[in-house]
Amino acid sequence: MLSKKINRWVWILGPTIAVVAIPIFIAEYVLTHHALSKGRTELHDIAVTYVQRADDMIAEAITTMKKLKLKGTDNCSIENREAFGRASFESYYIQQVGLATNDGTLLCGEPMGSLISPVRLPATSTGDPSIMIGILSGQHADTQAAVTLRINDTTRLVARLSPKAISLEAGDPRLTGAMAVSVYLDDGSLWWERKSHSERILAPDVIVEKVRSESLPIRVIVAAPPEAMLASVAELSNFSIIGAVVTGIFTLLVGMWISWQQNDGSDEFSRAVSAQEFYPYYQPVVDIMTGKIAGCEVLVRWIRDDGTVVPPGAFLPYAEATGLIREITRQLMIKTVEDIGPLYKANPQLKVSINLTATHFDNADIVSEIRQTYYNSGIAYRQLMFEVTEQHPLRDLDLSQQIFKEIQAMGAKMALDDAGTGHGGLAYLQKLGFDIIKIDKMFIDHVCYDVTSETIVHSLHDIADRLGLSMIAEGVDATDQIRYLQNLGVEMAQGFIFSKPLPASEFVALVEAKANLMPDMPEEEEEVGEYAA
Ligand SMILES: Nc1nc2c(ncn2[C@@H]2O[C@@H]3COP(=O)(O)O[C@H]4[C@@H](O)[C@H](n5cnc6c(=O)[nH]c(N)nc65)O[C@@H]4COP(=O)(O)O[C@H]3[C@H]2O)c(=O)[nH]1
Known part of the structure; x- marks a missing residue:
């Protein structure tokens, strides 16, 4: 019992955990993968943007200085200095333009008279020997780049670039907050850098993208910790977790409901079979010519722990589908011996009929069960009758025929139950040999009241007559029905008008009292039924 419960919980919790864990695992994997690859692409794009800005700044400085060179600005004359001031004023990127000696000594610069810091020249080559890029060093907090253009053997034009333009933010703020950016010249000198707010920027799993300028000696390195990229899918990830948990709860409830349903049926029913809670009730079969009890039909009742009596319609389909009906029938037969064995021994003319189902004819076990149960018991084989309904088809007619013969060989009789209501009736009569x-x-x-019903009853009676079979009418609950059957020549009947199915003690008492179950019959005024003669 305990292991069954554990098993059931395993069956409920297993799918529940799977329904929660698998989607979360898959969603996390897909989202993480997607976020990292998207983040990497974004980092690359950001690096490209920085390279582009640096390229644009330097290109503008070179263009500006080339124009000045064309104007012959090779000394620090007033006009030249005015031209330097105008050029720097007109450019967004250039902060100052001036002249320096080839080794970097400053001669003049506008605006502000002179360059703030000494330029260390020559610096990085752009590929064009007349153009150099270097980093200014000095007291100024900002690291600034200077681009120089050779004018002659002794003099170079110098343009100092503002760091403002390169330091503009680029990219999604969720990513850029934790991102570090460094812009280097080819000689390794750092032009500009943006530090990350994240402590994880130095962690080994940090994601780094490097981009070089195609035309200038500029390198940009952008780095960000993976968490900054995952932040973009955090909401989706939360949704997937909530979705999986909700689905999991739903699965758990469905599992518990199914288990409860199954438990309600299967476990409880199997337990009831093991606990032998199935009892035979006995419905008298009456000789309607005399009113005397000729025997009985055994009808199963499930009497639960609390005393409630469950009729067979509520559980027989399940008992038949699961095959438990075989065990129930076996228990019922044993109980008939205990209940009515002495009564039947004392009244050898009494018959008892027991219902079998199609399942009983799947193999010949029923033959040995009947033999073992009734051998040397109070109930002789010849007092037994077994009813087989024609409503559920027998699967193997040859085997069934064999079983019929063996049962009949013991002296018991076979009855076709519910005759006319199923499909196999006539074929069964022909093949199986009913009594x-x-x-x-x-x-x-x-x-x-109904000519069709009378025709069917009449025809069945006719068939029985011709085949030499006896007939028993079921469900008789009115005196005119008794009269009709008497007139037709049917001798045996059962029905509520005589008696309902009774517990063993009441049935035994009824027989021992030699009760006459015939109801008071009204005077026969006219013939009942169209066919009654
Ligand atoms: N309304 C009304 N009903 C009457 C009257 N006379 C008898 N009945 C009911 O009709 C059914 C007769 O049994 P059945 O045709 O073999 O039909 C049986 C039989 O096919 C099956 N059954 C009952 N006990 C067993 C059993 O032990 N084994 C198997 N395999 N089937 C069983 O369940 C069916 C129903 O059994 P029950 O509910 O006991 O219902 C019984 C009985 O109580 C009447 O005058 N009026």
Whole structure:
């Protein structure tokens, strides 16, 4: 029992955990992968933007200085200095333009008279020997680049570039907050740098993108920790977790509901079978010519712990589908020996009929079970009758025929139950060799009012007659039905008009009292039923 419970919980929790964990795992994997690859692309684009800015700044400085060179600005004359001031004023990137000696000694610069810091020349070559780029060093907090253009053997034009332009933010703020950017010249000198706010910027898994300028000696390195990239999918990730948890809760509830349903049926039912909670009730079969009890039909009842009586319609389909009906029938047969064995021993004319299902004819076990149960018991084989309904098809007619023969060989009788209501009736009669036909309540109910029902009952009686079979009418609950059956020549009947199915003690008492179950019959005024003669 405990292991079943554990098993059930494993079956509920297993899918639940899978439903929660697998989507989270897949979503996390996909989102992380997507965020990192998107972040890497963004970093690369940011690096390209910085390179582009640096390229643009330097290109503008070179163009400006080339124009000045064309004007012959090779000394620090007033006009030249005015031209330097105008050029720097007109450019967004250039902060100052001036003249320096080839070794970097400053001669003049505008605006502000002279360059703030000494230029260390020559610096990095641009590929064009007349143009050099270097980094100014000195007291000024900002690191600044200077581009120089050779005018003659002794003099160079110098343009000092503002760091403002290069330091403009580029990219998604979620990423750029944690991002570090460094702009280098080819000689390794640092032009500009932006520090990261994240302590993780030096971690080994930090993501780094490097981009070189195609035309100038500029390198940009951009780095950011992976967390900064994952921030962009944090909301989606939360959604996926919430979605998976909600689905998991739903799966858990469905699992518990299914388990509860199954538990309600299967476990409880199996337990009831093991606990032998199934009891035979006995419905008297009456000789309607005398009113005497000729025998009974065993009808199963499930009597639960709390005393409630469950009718067979509520559990037989399940018992048949699971095959548990075999065990139930076995228990019922044993109980009949205990319940009515002594009564039947004392009244050898009594018969008892027991219902079998199609499952009982899947193999021949039922034969040995009958033999073992009734051998030397109070109930002789010849007092037994077994009913087989025609509503559920027998799977193997040859095997069934064999089983019929073995049961009949013991002295027991075989009855076709619910005759006329199923599909196999006539074929069964022809193939299986029944001894008795039981007419279903469905037809008996209407015999005195409905010509079709009367025709069917009449025909069945005719068939039984011709085949030498006996007949028992079921579900008789009115005196005109009794009269009709008597007139037709049907001798045996059962029904609520005689008695409902009874617990063993009541049935035994009824027989021992030699009760006459025939109800008071009204005077026969006219013939009942179209066919009654
Ligand atoms: N309304 C009304 N009903 C009447 C009257 N006379 C008898 N009945 C009911 O009709 C059913 C007759 O049994 P059945 O045709 O073999 O039909 C049985 C039989 O096919 C099956 N069954 C009952 N006990 C067993 C069993 O132990 N084994 C198997 N395999 N089937 C069983 O369940 C069916 C229903 O059994 P029950 O509920 O006991 O219902 C019984 C009985 O209580 C009547 O005058 N009026």
